[in-house]
Amino acid sequence: MNIAVIGFGNAGSKIADRLIAYEADTQRSLCRFALAINSATIDLEKLTEIPPENRLLIGQTDERVKGHGAGADPEIGAEIARQDVHELERALDGVPIHAVDAFLVIAGLGGGTGSGGAPVLASRLREMYEEPVYGLAIFPSEDEGGRASLNAARSVQSFTESTDNLIAFDNDAWRSSGNSLQGGYERTNEEIAKRIATLLAAGEYDGSTVSETAMDSSDVRRTLSTGGISTIAYAQSELNPHTREQKGLLSRFSGNGRTATNGSGGPDPAKKVHGLVRKAVQSRLTCPANILSAERSLIVVSGPPSEFSQKGLRRARQWVERETSSAEVLAGDDPRKNADQLSAAVVLSNVTEVPRIDRLQEQAVSAQDNIAEQEQSREDEIRELITDDEDRLDPI
Ligand SMILES: Nc1nc2c(ncn2[C@@H]2O[C@H](COP(=O)(O)OP(=O)(O)OP(=O)(O)O)[C@@H](O)[C@H]2O)c(=O)[nH]1
Numbered sequence: 001m002n003i004a005v006i007g008f009g010n011a012g013s014k015i016a017d018r019l020i021a022y023e024a025d026t027q028r029s030l031c032r033f034a035l036a037i038n039s040a041t042i043d044l045e046k047l048t049e050i051p052p053e054n055r056l057l058i059g060q061t062d063e064r065v066k067g068h069g070a071g072a073d074p075e076i077g078a079e080i081a082r083q084d085v086h087e088l089e090r091a092l093d094g095v096p097i098h099a100v101d102a103f104l105v106i107a108g109l110g111g112g113t114g115s116g117g118a119p120v121l122a123s124r125l126r127e128m129y130e131e132p133v134y135g136l137a138i139f140p141s142e143d144e145g146g147r148a149s150l151n152a153a154r155s156v157q158s159f160t161e162s163t164d165n166l167i168a169f170d171n172d173a174w175r176s177s178g179n180s181l182q183g184g185y186e187r188t189n190e191e192i193a194k195r196i197a198t199l200l201a202a203g204e205y206d207g208s209t210v211s212e213t214a215m216d217s218s219d220v221r222r223t224l225s226t227g228g229i230s231t232i233a234y235a236q237s238e239l240n241p242h243t244r245e246q247k248g249l250l251s252r253f254s255g256n257g258r259t260a261t262n263g264s265g266g267p268d269p270a271k272k273v274h275g276l277v278r279k280a281v282q283s284r285l286t287c288p289a290n291i292l293s294a295e296r297s298l299i300v301v302s303g304p305p306s307e308f309s310q311k312g313l314r315r316a317r318q319w320v321e322r323e324t325s326s327a328e329v330l331a332g333d334d335p336r337k338n339a340d341q342l343s344a345a346v347v348l349s350n351v352t353e354v355p356r357i358d359r360l361q362e363q364a365v366s367a368q369d370n371i372a373e374q375e376q377s378r379e380d381e382i383r384e385l386i387t388d389d390e391d392r393l394d395p396i
């Protein structure tokens with residue numbers, strides 16, 4: 001499908017930027033419009049793909065913000081989104097709505113601007129347009145502390161209600177050890193972009209011969225129309241590693257590099273497709289969840305048509321149906337003649353057992369209690385400090 005992507009806050013904008021880069025790298029056609037919204041000037045300047053005229057700074061006239069962010073306060077994030085709603089609407093004037101099948105609003109939920117603002121924007125989009133509005137929510141990792149959990153647990157309520165489907169990504173499950181946070185995020189954002197692009201770009205062909213089991217973007221819409229929260233499984237396999245290793249550079253010039261797989265003792269294509277889908281579902285999901293709780297699922301197998309197998313796809317579909325006990329599992333191919341990988345994305349839609357959300361809520365409740373307690377005791381301490389011991393003095 002073709003989408004209008006909107007990144008809200010710093011994480012949201014960076015991931016939208018990365019998605020556009022990934023789309024270009026893999027010659028997909030996905031984002032027909034991109035917008036980055038933030039309350040921090042400096043973060044907007046760092047983007048590389050979204051053009052400057054599509055970067056919107058909000059909250060400039062708000063005393064508490066003034067170009068420096070919402071300070072991890074989602075109330076401020078929501079307020080400035082409401083205050084600047086006309087600027088938001090004006091920025092959306094550029095959306096080529098006839099060419100767009102859906103909106104995707106992306107935000108990290110641990111801070112203020114994205115967690116507060118993204119649900120406000122999503123609600124407005126649903127009022128303004130007929131097209132579905134999907135969200136991509138990034139949960140903070142546990143070591144970011146109570147305030148981030150509190151923001152996320154509150155935001156996930158309004159973000160789920162304001163979207164047609166909220167795709168979840170848990171930073172906690174994807175934390176990389178031993179690397180700088182920034183380096184870690186770059187890799188993580190690439191992984192997010194891969195999964196979103198493989199899933200949502202299905203149905204927009206690059207001119208390859210259309211396979212018989214080609215995915216239609218209406219299948220993606222149908223699967224995501226459940227509402228609730230979704231998670232994405234993904235796996236990829238490089239094409240012809242065997243042939244490449246053996247022939248090295250020569251294969252590039254002999255012209256038979258890629259097509260050699262099937263005829264030259266490579267794995268049976270049906271097995272390969274089926275195996276890849278299994279591997280996807282058994283590896284790390286964007287947000288860990290009990291796959292048995294999914295309402296609907298959809299499998300996209302993306303790569304050169306020569307690697308596809310109807311039999312493999314059918315078996316994979318049956319396997320996912322059994323594993324997830326989803327009432328409905330759709331499956332299709334996404335032909336990309338120039339791809340150097342075969343990849344599979346499986347979206348598990350409306351999963352209702354997501355341990356990370358329960359944990360976020362627990363942390364949020366205790367953070368909220370702590371914050372209230374600390375505020376009270378600080379007030380008491382200030383009063384004690386500025387009043388004399390036996391209360392003999394009066395303030396002026
Ligand atoms: N995956 C990923 N997560 C990120 C990235 N940057 C930040 N985060 C997460 O997103 C959350 C929100 O951070 P930001 O997006 O910087 O916050 P903001 O929406 O700009 O809000 P304020 O800075 O408070 O105005 C953090 O708590 C992190 O969990 C990123 O590049 N990738």
Ligand SMILES: [Mg+2]
Nearest residue numbers: 010040069113
């Ligand atoms: Mg920020």
